[in-house]
Structure formats: C-alpha cells, structure tokens
Amino acid sequence: MIVLAGTIGAGKSSLAKALGKHLGTDVYYEAVDNNPVLDLYYQDPRKYAFLLQIYFLNKRFESIKMAYDQENNVLDRSIFEDELFLTLNYKNGNVTKTELEIYQNLLSNMLEEIEGMPKKRPDLLVYIDVSFETMLSRITQRGRSFEQVEKQPELKAYYQQVHEEYPIWYKNYNVSPKMRIDGDLFDFVNNEEDLEKVLAQVDKELVKLQLK
Ligand SMILES: Nc1ncnc2c1ncn2[C@@H]1O[C@H](COP(=O)(O)OP(=O)(O)OP(=O)(O)O)[C@@H](O)[C@H]1O
Numbered sequence: 256m257i258v259l260a261g262t263i264g265a266g267k268s269s270l271a272k273a274l275g276k277h278l279g280t281d282v283y284y285e286a287v288d289n290n291p292v293l294d295l296y297y298q299d300p301r302k303y304a305f306l307l308q309i310y311f312l313n314k315r316f317e318s319i320k321m322a323y324d325q326e327n328n329v330l331d332r333s334i335f336e337d338e339l340f341l342t343l344n345y346k347n348g349n350v351t352k353t354e355l356e357i358y359q360n361l362l363s364n365m366l367e368e369i370e371g372m373p374k375k376r377p378d379l380l381v382y383i384d385v386s387f388e389t390m391l392s393r394i395t396q397r398g399r400s401f402e403q404v405e406k407q408p409e410l411k412a413y414y415q416q417v418h419e420e421y422p423i424w425y426k427n428y429n430v431s432p433k434m435r436i437d438g439d440l441f442d443f444v445n446n447e448e449d450l451e452k453v454l455a456q457v458d459k460e461l462v463k464l465q466l467k
C-alpha cells in the first residue's frame with residue numbers, strides 16, 4: 256500500500272492515478288466529488304468544520320478497509336493528515352475544545368482498529384512537496400469554485416497555514432517509510448519525462464524496501 260500525502264493541490268490525486276497505472280493497482284481517491292459538506296465548510300468553516308472532519312475521517316476509514324482487502328493499492332491522502340486539518344481548525348476557532356477531544360478520541364479508536372488489521376500501516380508514504388506559490392497556482396488552475404482565493408480572499412491566509420504545517424507534519428511522520436517528491440521541479444501531469452523520473456524515484460524506494 257502506497258499513500259500519497261501533501262498540501263491542498265500538491266498533486267496527490269494526479270500522482271496516485273499515475274502510480275496506480277504504473278503499478279497496475281486500484282486507486283482510492285479522496286472523497287471530494289459528491290462531498291455534501293466541503294463547499295459548505297468553505298462558505299462557513301465555523302459552522303461546518305467538525306462535520307467535515309467527521310465526514311472525511313469516516314470516508315478515509317472506509318477506503319482503508321476496502322484497500323486492505325487487496326494486496327496492492329494506492330491511497331490518495333493518508334488518515335494521518337486529518338489531525339493536521341483538525342488542529343488548524345481548532346487553532347482558528349472553528350472547532351471547540353470538546354469537539355477536538357471527541358474527534359481525537361474517535362481517531363485513536365479508529366487507529367486501534369487499523370492496528371488489528373492484517374496490514375497495519377502503509378508500506379510507503381509519498382509526500383509531494385510544493386512551494387506556496389505552486390500550491391496557489393494549482394488550486395486556481397484546478398478551479399474548484401469553493402476553493403478560489405479570487406472569490407474569497409481570506410482563504411489565502413488559511414492556505415498559508417496549511418502550507419506551513421505540512422513540512423512539520425512530514426518531519427514528524429514515523430508510521431511507515433516515507434519519501435519526498437519535489438512537486439515544483441517535476442511536472443508529472445503534463446511532461447512525460449518528468450513523470451518517468453518521479454515513477455523511477457518511487458520504484459527505487461520500493462526496490463530498497465524489497466517491495467518490487
Ligand atoms: N507536478 C505537477 N505539475 C503540474 N501540474 C500539476 C502537478 N501536480 C498537480 N498538477 C495540477 O494541479 C492541480 C491539482 O492537482 P491534484 O488534484 O492532483 O492535487 P491534490 O493534491 O490531489 O489536491 P487536493 O488535496 O486538493 O485534493 C490539477 O489541476 C493538476 O493537473
């Protein structure tokens with residue numbers, strides 16, 4: 256199991272798709288399309304932050320259970336990143352202390368369930384690192400309406416916070432082997448050569464871990 260990690264718009268879904276094709280495995284995407292809470296959250300984070308956290312956590316757990324039934328697969332964003340968003344929402348006053356504690360308790364219960372599963376943790380976490388400028392331009396380019404800074408200028412400060420938290424989160428992540436991909440340097444979406452280079456980096460790591 257390979258999991259993709261990284262800030263909003265880093266390229267997780269894009270690389271997950273390419274890795275799935277390259278390795279011939281299924282890909283479990285993050286629940287964004289048909290998510291009934293995400294656009295509400297962007298309109299009113301104070302009202303919807305807790306509900307969105309619960310929604311994502313539940314979906315993430317669902318994907319993990321399905322993914323664990325198969326030998327090989329790729330997951331778009333890890334369950335371990337959810338707390339980063341939760342903590343930020345707490346810092347920003349969007350979730351209360353009680354909500355924070357209830358969520359953390361639920362998360363640790365869910366992680367205990369995962370510990371009981373045959374495959375306890377990912378084989379490899381692939382972290383896509385991008386600059387703040389790249390993050391913003393990718394969000395603009397992708398064009399999900401509720402994420403646009405042009406419409407809601409205050410989102411820029413939130414994106415800055417998310418971007419600042421990610422390197423700290425990655426540094427502290429120690430659940431599985433991990434590797435970093437430079438998402439500024441490699442255009443693995445439009446440039447075939449870059450994609451080959453990135454896939455080769457992942458393959459090299461898989462060989463090192465005796466997974467390929
Ligand atoms: N390395 C790259 N080079 C050029 N464009 C990229 C790269 N990675 C992603 N993109 C583009 O950036 C946008 C965001 O990519 P993607 O949806 O894969 O990000 P994500 O990390 O899954 O985002 P989110 O966390 O919001 O779901 C898309 O338009 C995609 O085509």
Ligand SMILES: Nc1nc(=O)c2ncn([C@H]3C[C@H](O)[C@@H](CO)O3)c2[nH]1
Nearest residue numbers: 263285287307308311337340341402
């Ligand atoms: N608040 C919050 N908590 C989460 O756990 C979480 N996971 C993803 N997202 C947002 C980021 C992108 O807009 C979009 C796609 O990644 O969904 C989240 N937002």
